[in-house]
Amino acid sequence: NQLPASKSYVKPQRGDFFQEAPRLENYFVGDASLKSYLTRLLPEEVFGIVGPDLLKFGSRVGSDIYNFGRECELNPPTFSKFDAWGNKKDEIVTCNAWKKLKDVSAEEGLVAIGYERKHGEFSRLHQIAKLYLFSPSSGLFSCPLAMTDGAARVLETIAGPEFRDTYNRLTTRNPEIFWTSGQWMTERAGGSDVGSGSDTYAEKIMDDLYALYGYKWFTSATDSDIALTLAREVDSDGNYTSGSPGLSLFYLETRHPDGTLNNIDVQRLKDKLGTKQLPTAELLLHGTNARLIGKPGRGVANISSMLTITRIHNAIASVSAMRRIIALARDYATRRVTFGKRLINHPLHMKTLARMEVETRGSFSLLMEVARLLGREEANCATDSEKLTLRILTPLLKLYTAKMCVPVISEGLEAFGGQGYIETTGIPGILRDAQVTPIWEGATNILSLDTLRAIAKTKGEALLALSERLNTAMSNHRNDLKGSANQAPSRLKKRGPFFNILQKERANI
Ligand code: UCC
Ligand code: FAD
Structure with missing residues (x-):
């Protein structure tokens, strides 16, 4: 066999073929089942408001929100226990995009829509349709939003008027005052069997104010502003009720007003298979100030x-x-x-x-x-x-x-x-x-x-x-x-x- 004179095929080359990447335009427009469900279920006047909102948002989740989510994936949170001089700082560092996603979540009303109830019984459908578009682009900011929504529901239904300010912060559209919540239930001995596994104790300071002592084994979105958690009340003689009936529900703010942690030591960040965008930490509570929500012993x-x-x-x-x-x-x-x-x-x-x-x-x-x-x-x-x-x-x-x-x-x-x-x-x-x-x-x-x-x-x-x-x-x-x-x-x-x-x-x- 004779080589052709040019021998062009033996020179190193990258070739001419490059595969086109998959592309998605507007996520709402492209989602036939979501559109047809909402068209069928929502009254025309409600769809007239919800439809355009989702259309606009469907474009954002493919552009700036998607980019923030990718940035979170590429820049996972880090943890720094001490500063250069050996002072304990327990700092969880999240990327800028994570913080931007918090602002976006407030502005877009991702929790608020469910509580403003502007469309009555259809408000949750609006909110959940919007979260559905948001979630896969959200860099897992969907996780703190889930817990914030859950906490808002608890404060709305169980807690007294003294929690109104917090409730307003969880359900606001104003990023300046928007707060997110964690949910700290799991301890080393029990994530499923919380009643037997909970080894966190609550010492009464006065009225509904307590100091919590315990070790929380999984706490996601640990950078949240507040958390709802379970603990066992101990009386002045050190007596407590074991099992589930001994557990009460507590509200805590993760930081004191001066910005320091509320008697919480961050032990480490979890090294996880996935959800790497999301900070998940182990926490030692050593006298964390907390307030009782609801009746004692009704925590679960x-x-x-x-x-x-x-x-x-x-x-x-x-x-x-x-x-x-x-x-x-x-x-x-x-x-x-x-x-x-x-x-x-x-x-x-x-x-x-x-x-x-x-x-x-x-x-x-x-x-x-x-x-x-x-x-x-x-x-x-x-x-x-x-x-x-x-x-x-x-x-x-x-x-x-x-x-x-x-x-x-x-x-x-x-x-x-x-x-x-x-x-x-x-x-x-x-x-x-x-x-x-x-x-x-x-x-x-x-x-x-x-x-x-x-x-x-x-x-x-x-x-x-x-x-x-x-x-x-x-x-x-x-x-x-x-x-x-x-x-x-x-x-x-x-x-x-x-x-x-x-x-x-x-x-x-
Ligand atoms: O994993 C977590 C956060 C991850 C990050 C956020 C992800 C967000 C979503 C994703 C977005 C990207 S937080 C940890 C989650 N942990 C669990 O889910 C715990 C799993 N274990 C259970 O659910 C167990 O079944 C327990 C803890 C509820 C079992 O406790 P007990 O005490 O043995 O259960 P009892 O005695 O059956 O129930 C105690 C009371 C009862 O009420 P009363 O006393 O009035 O009869 C039950 O009816 O609690 C009531 N109860 C319920 N009520 C229990 N479960 C329920 C329920 N599901 N609904 C209503
Ligand atoms: P176990 O309770 O030990 O369960 C082990 C296995 O046994 C499971 O397959 C379970 O289904 C099975 N099992 C247990 N009991 C029974 C039974 N009675 N019958 C049949 N099967 C049973 N927790 C928080 O509180 N806050 C958080 O923010 C949080 N973030 C998390 C983030 C990540 C990334 C992960 C992985 C976990 C997080 N968790 C958090 C903990 C999570 O909720 C628990 O891991 C989960 O509830 C399971 O508890 P466990 O790990 O103790 O497993």
Whole structure:
């Protein structure tokens, strides 16, 4: 064989082919299920306000907010125990983008919308739709927001008027005064079994003012302004009640008015598999000033209303991460060519994406149903049956969406081939962060047991309410399917291969 005269192919070269990256434009515009759900569920006048807000926000979560989130991923928090001269400073340093995300969260009303209740029973739907757009771009600022929302609910429903100023700070749109909250429940001996595991003691100083002594094993968003926590009251003779009935709920501010820590030693930052953007620390409380909230000994029951909210936020994180990776994978499928055609034209690839889509849409519907019910409960217009359904669906929503998001996101990562494994694409972080959702806010088995608790506490009424709701949904769904089967095949075809495969998948389940 003779080499051609030019020998151009033997010179070193990078080649002419560069793969186009996946692109997303406006996240609200691109999310067909979110748009169609809100159009269907919200009254026209409410959609007239919510729609434009989400449209504007859908663009931000793809631009400045996305960039802040990436900056948080690339500049994780650091911890510095001492200053150069050996003085203890216990400083958790977060990047500027993390601080900006706090301001954005206030300005956009990401907690406030749920409490202003401008749209009555639909306010939670507005807030949760907005958080759903925010979460995958948020650099995990979604985590402090979840706990802030939960704390606001506790202060609104259980705490007295002396906590009004704090409540206002948690629910404000003014970044200058906006505060976030932590939720410190877990200790070394027990994250699930909090009643047996809690070894934090509360010594009364006077009235409702206490000093807390203990070691909190996991505290996320440790840079928060306040925290709700559990501790065991000890009397002057050192007596206390063990187990869950001995636990009370306490409110604390993490810093004294002069800016120093409120008798809290930061021991270290956790070295985690994911959620690296988020500071999670171990804390030693040595006389931390705190105030009792609610009745003594009702700590677990009182913090449960916080758990209801944070578990719904957990589901927002799980479902929106699934949605994000599918959106990216779908776009990529229009840009990546293999075996002579774009991925979107390989039926097997599209079937893989369609399976993910079905799982995500199911999870999304469950999330929105819970959001709808929560909004109705808080606007005092939920029926008894709706309240019971909300109680039983909340643990089911959390456990199911968290469990499903890990395999769905793993599959989504594979849809990018080797590029899905490359850090700078931003895709690996989605999988890493998903793995925490089945663990925190109650591991899956604990949520299964909470479902049984909901059934037992209501003497089976919650299960009955859910089964009635499911029967109605199933019969509506059967009618919908009948309706779509009657559609002209040519109309289905026009919607493209993705839609056709989705229809088949729907028929299979
Ligand atoms: O992980 C955490 C933060 C992570 C960072 C934030 C992520 C935000 C979301 C993501 C966004 C990106 S904080 C730690 C979370 N920890 C947990 O979730 C704890 C998991 N363990 C449990 O849930 C357990 O089931 C316990 C602690 C509740 C079990 O305690 P007990 O004392 O053994 O439970 P009891 O005796 O059954 O219940 C005590 C009382 C009862 O009320 P009464 O006395 O009136 O009968 C229960 O009905 O508490 C009530 N209760 C509830 N009420 C218990 N659970 C609930 C509930 N879910 N709803 C209503
Ligand atoms: P365990 O309770 O020891 O559970 C271990 C396993 O046993 C789990 O799979 C569980 O499902 C199973 N199990 C336990 N009991 C039962 C049972 N009765 N039946 C069947 N199975 C059971 N906590 C906070 O309070 N505040 C925070 O800010 C916070 N941030 C966190 C951040 C991260 C990144 C992580 C990973 C955790 C965080 N946590 C936080 C702690 C988290 O809430 C706990 O890890 C979680 O609740 C589980 O508790 P545990 O680790 O003690 O596990």
